[in-house]
Amino acid sequence: KAGVTQTPRYLIKTRGQQVTLSCSPISGHRSVSWYQQTPGQGLQFLFEYFSETQRNKGNFPGRFSGRQFSNSRSEMNVSTLELGDSALYLCASSWGERPPWDEQFFGPGTRLTVL
Amino acid sequence: GQQLNQSPQSMFIQEGEDVSMNCTSSSIFNTWLWYKQDPGEGPVLLIALYKAGELTSNGRLTAQFGITRKDSFLNISASIPSDVGIYFCAGRYSGAGSYQLTFGKGTKLSVIP
Numbered sequence: 001k002a003g004v005t006q007t008p009r010y011l012i013k014t015r016g017q018q019v020t021l022s023c024s025p026i027s028g029h030r031s032v033s034w035y036q037q038t039p040g041q042g043l044q045f046l047f048e049y050f051s052e053t054q055r056n057k058g059n060f061p062g063r064f065s066g067r068q069f070s071n072s073r074s075e076m077n078v079s080t081l082e083l084g085d086s087a088l089y090l091c092a093s094s095w096g097e098r099p100p101w102d103e104q105f106f107g108p109g110t111r112l113t114v115l
Numbered sequence: 116g117q118q119l120n121q122s123p124q125s126m127f128i129q130e131g132e133d134v135s136m137n138c139t140s141s142s143i144f145n146t147w148l149w150y151k152q153d154p155g156e157g158p159v160l161l162i163a164l165y166k167a168g169e170l171t172s173n174g175r176l177t178a179q180f181g182i183t184r185k186d187s188f189l190n191i192s193a194s195i196p197s198d199v200g201i202y203f204c205a206g207r208y209s210g211a212g213s214y215q216l217t218f219g220k221g222t223k224l225s226v227i228p
């Protein structure tokens with residue numbers, strides 16, 4: 001079956017702009033989690049959505065937001081971009097039920113560069 | 116918050132050698148996952164561990180969930196060039212229904228043919 005897809009794969013923006021990234025989970029998966037990956041901080045959890053509701057949230061400022069649609073596709077938005085937002089943004093999907101036996105599968109990521 | 120210490124940060128090994136890397140946590144987890152990431156790609160799940168003391172293999176890979184629930188290791192036997200990449204450990208405590216994964220900083224593996 002098809003894996004997690006993310007669009008776009010690459011994005012270049014300038015400071016102050018906003019950006020929207022998209023993630024389509026594996027068919028049947030209802031949970032989508034977002035992570036930011038940078039060389040300095042590694043992989044950090046942004047938030048997780050399940051059935052269109054934000055269920056978990058990491059320690060990121062309010063400029064980072066997300067949503068999930070009824071078909072489980074998810075978007076994340078970053079407003080007022082800063083240079084430090086340059087990163088690989090990864091989404092991961094899972095069934096979202098029966099913890100701890102809920103394995104997350106990652107997409108290829110969106111590489112965001114802020115100039 | 117929870118922190119994962121993953122070591123070593125990088126390794127250079129000869130093809131055919133065995134590799135060992137580990138992660139330790141300041142808090143307990145009830146799930147440990149090991150991922151591999153190739154350049155420009157997302158992490159790929161290698162092994163999942165759900166029970167303290169559990170030892171699980173996936174081909175040449177073997178991972179164990181530590182008895183204290185605060186550590187895990189990954190072994191790769193008879194390394195080959197395609198093992199090159201960055202290996203991440205990730206832990207999750209889902210006692211409160213959390214699906215958040217906490218990641219180590221990664222071990223960068225280089226294999227010399």
